[in-house]
Amino acid sequence: xxxxxxxxxxxxxxSLVADYGVRAERVKVIPPGVDLRVWxxxxxxxxxxxxxxxFVGGDFERKGGQLLxxxxxxxxxxxxxxxxVTRAAVAPEPGVRVHRGIAGNTPEARRVFxxxxxFTLPSLGECFGIASxxxxxxxxxxxxxxxxxxxxxxxxxxxxxLIRPNDPYELAHALDTLVSDRSLRLRQGAAGRxxxxxxxxxxxxxxxxxxxxxxxxxx
Numbered sequence: 001x002x003x004x005x006x007x008x009x010x011x012x013x014x015s016l017v018a019d020y021g022v023r024a025e026r027v028k029v030i031p032p033g034v035d036l037r038v039w040x041x042x043x044x045x046x047x048x049x050x051x052x053x054x055f056v057g058g059d060f061e062r063k064g065g066q067l068l069x070x071x072x073x074x075x076x077x078x079x080x081x082x083x084x085v086t087r088a089a090v091a092p093e094p095g096v097r098v099h100r101g102i103a104g105n106t107p108e109a110r111r112v113f114x115x116x117x118x119f120t121l122p123s124l125g126e127c128f129g130i131a132s133x134x135x136x137x138x139x140x141x142x143x144x145x146x147x148x149x150x151x152x153x154x155x156x157x158x159x160x161x162l163i164r165p166n167d168p169y170e171l172a173h174a175l176d177t178l179v180s181d182r183s184l185r186l187r188q189g190a191a192g193r194x195x196x197x198x199x200x201x202x203x204x205x206x207x208x209x210x211x212x213x214x215x216x217x218x219x
Contacts, residue, residue, distance in 0.1 A: 003216040006030050006209060008128050009149025028212050031152060032130055033202030034105070034137050041139030041193040042114040044186065051080045051179055054116035054140070056109075056131040057123070060088035064122030064145065064165070071172055072096065080179045083112055105134075113138040117185055118178050124165050126150055133200045136192035141185050143174045153200075159192035 005027045007013050013029050016022040053076070057063025065086060072082045077095045084090055085099045092098045102108045113119070119135030120143040128149040132142050136153070142160035144150050156162040161174035178185050 002026070003219050004028055004212055006212055008032055009152045011149045011152070012127075028208075029152075030205050030208045030212070031149070031200060032128065032133070033200040033205040034130075034134055034196070035202050036137055036197060039110065039113075039134060039137035039196075041137070041189070044117060044139070044189070047117070049081075051117040051182070051185070052083055052115060053080050053118045053120055053175065053179070054083045054085070054112060054135070055120055056085040056112075056134075057121060058087045060084075060086045060090060062124050063126075064124055064171075065090070067122050067166070067168055067171055068120055069096070071168065071175055075172060076175065076179065080118075083116060085109070085112060104130075109134075110138070113140065116140055118143065118175070119160075120144070120171075120175065122163065122165070122171050123147060123150075129153060133196060137196040137200065139189040139193045141178055141188035142192060143171070143178070155191070155195065159188055159195055 005016065007027060007029055008031050010029055013027045016027050017024050055065055055068050057065055065084060082096045083099065085102050087100060090098050099112060113134060119140040121129055121132055123145050126148040129144060132144050132153045135142050136159060142154050144154055144162065145165040146162045147165050151162060154160045154162045163170035163174055
């Protein structure tokens with residue numbers, strides 16, 4: 001009965017059309033955005049430290065945190081450092097920092113993104129993954145899985161890697177590639193920032209929602 005339906009991703013739109021019989025022209029995809037004024041692309045050119053891999057996920061298991069930690073223990077230790085932002089009871093270990101009590105979109109959250117070089121969210125299930133958008137706004141290459149709305153976020157090979165869920169081999173390949181190639185990290189991070197400016201500007205997307213409401217009111 002709605003004149004317009006606003007959804008976050010083409011995944012949801014496709015489901016409304018295929019599973020519920022909603023006409024495609026009534027569904028508008030407007031993804032959530034971030035405030036790009038407080039999410040700048042922090043410079044990473046002069047860093048001489050080991051690359052830092054960032055994971056942000058309260059639900060550690062569903063977000064694929066254990067897969068990432070397993071990779072680090074087997075292949076990453078000594079080649080990179082791992083930052084885990086989670087509420088799960090994960091213990092710190094050599095090369096692994098665990099951050100708890102960091103709320104989303106706060107100065108503390110932005111600090112861990114600013115200090116990172118790679119963002120990884122190998123989620124087993126995801127509706128959208130706003131943390132991936134934040135990572136792109138921060139100028140990070142993103143590794144995430146092809147679930148839910150994530151394919152709307154990452155352009156494989158351009159802004160990061162889109163891998164199959166629960167696939168440790170694809171995850172290892174993506175991480176090994178980015179950890180060992182600094183220039184690729186910088187290129188994909190810059191491309192991600194540009195994509196965030198085009199598609200995930202919170203102010204522009206909020207205006208688009210208002211415009212859609214106004215259009216619906218005049219139909």
